[in-house]
Amino acid sequence: MIIFDKEKHSYTDSENGKVLISVTQLLRKHNLAPDFSNVPEDVLKAKAERGTLIHEEIENYNKSGDIGFTEELGSYIDYINENKLKVKECELLVGNDIVVGRLDQILETEDGKLIIADNKTTAKIEKDYVSWQLSVYAYLYGKKISYYQVFHFDADGKLKVVNLKPKPKKEIEKLLDCERRGELYKQPLVASETDLAKLYDLEDTIKRYELMKKEVEEKRDSLREKLLKAMEDNSIRSFENERIKVSYVDPIKRTSIDSTRLKKELPEIAEKYSKET
Numbered sequence: 001m002i003i004f005d006k007e008k009h010s011y012t013d014s015e016n017g018k019v020l021i022s023v024t025q026l027l028r029k030h031n032l033a034p035d036f037s038n039v040p041e042d043v044l045k046a047k048a049e050r051g052t053l054i055h056e057e058i059e060n061y062n063k064s065g066d067i068g069f070t071e072e073l074g075s076y077i078d079y080i081n082e083n084k085l086k087v088k089e090c091e092l093l094v095g096n097d098i099v100v101g102r103l104d105q106i107l108e109t110e111d112g113k114l115i116i117a118d119n120k121t122t123a124k125i126e127k128d129y130v131s132w133q134l135s136v137y138a139y140l141y142g143k144k145i146s147y148y149q150v151f152h153f154d155a156d157g158k159l160k161v162v163n164l165k166p167k168p169k170k171e172i173e174k175l176l177d178c179e180r181r182g183e184l185y186k187q188p189l190v191a192s193e194t195d196l197a198k199l200y201d202l203e204d205t206i207k208r209y210e211l212m213k214k215e216v217e218e219k220r221d222s223l224r225e226k227l228l229k230a231m232e233d234n235s236i237r238s239f240e241n242e243r244i245k246v247s248y249v250d251p252i253k254r255t256s257i258d259s260t261r262l263k264k265e266l267p268e269i270a271e272k273y274s275k276e277t
């Protein structure tokens with residue numbers, strides 16, 4: 001049996017008295033969690049308090065149907081009902097001999113597929129971190145999970161559900177084995193050292209050509225301005241030779257949408273007509 005000390009936020013195996021590391025601590029220890037050391041303490045505290053409140057309201061609703069007062073809970077309830085999802089588990093404690101964590105919820109679709117979801121209230125979604133987090137939870141849970149999702153609540157309480165790609169099972173086991181042996185986990189390289197060296201050389205070549213391109217463009221633009229002035233002074237609209245044709249085009253006005261202002265003043269309209277590419 002695992003005992004959770006809320007004040008110390010620590011987990012202990014009651015059978016042998018061993019203190020277990022949390023999933024969050026595990027990921028932070030092996031450099032798989034985001035670094036918030038540069039964020040002011042008062043900002044972190046305020047965000048943590050908001051996150052705790054929203055987690056508690058969702059937990060109370062999932063367990064007993066209690067309706068809270070936050071906009072986030074309303075968004076959560078609407079999403080669950082609209083997608084006809086059933087809450088199978090909520091704030092479930094899962095663990096093994098070295099690590100333990102509390103997953104937010106396991107949901108079930110109409111066709112019986114399981115979704116593991118984590119609630120986040122951060123400014124942005126740290127997708128790689130949440131993928132690790134959910135993947136470790138799912139491994140400890142031990143049942144087949146079809147969808148890995150993050151329920152992200154923005155500053156206005158609106159919910160955005162994002163699907164994530166889980167980490168391979170072999171990498172989860174490698175991470176846990178590293179923790180048992182006291183070694184630091186290293187993520188697998190996506191390319192060989194030779195490929196990385198070639199990539200560096202190509203990137204360096206691109207930089208050199210970009211610098212050369214910039215210098216040539218500056219010379220070109222200077223000549224264009226000189227040519228433009230000459231055409232204006234002599235009222236010439238066009239001329240050409242065997243190598244180049246130059247035409248003078250009067251300036252025109254173009255009307256466009258101020259997207260920054262639109263998002264600020266009419267966010268619902270901006271969201272409605274936005275698309276991801």
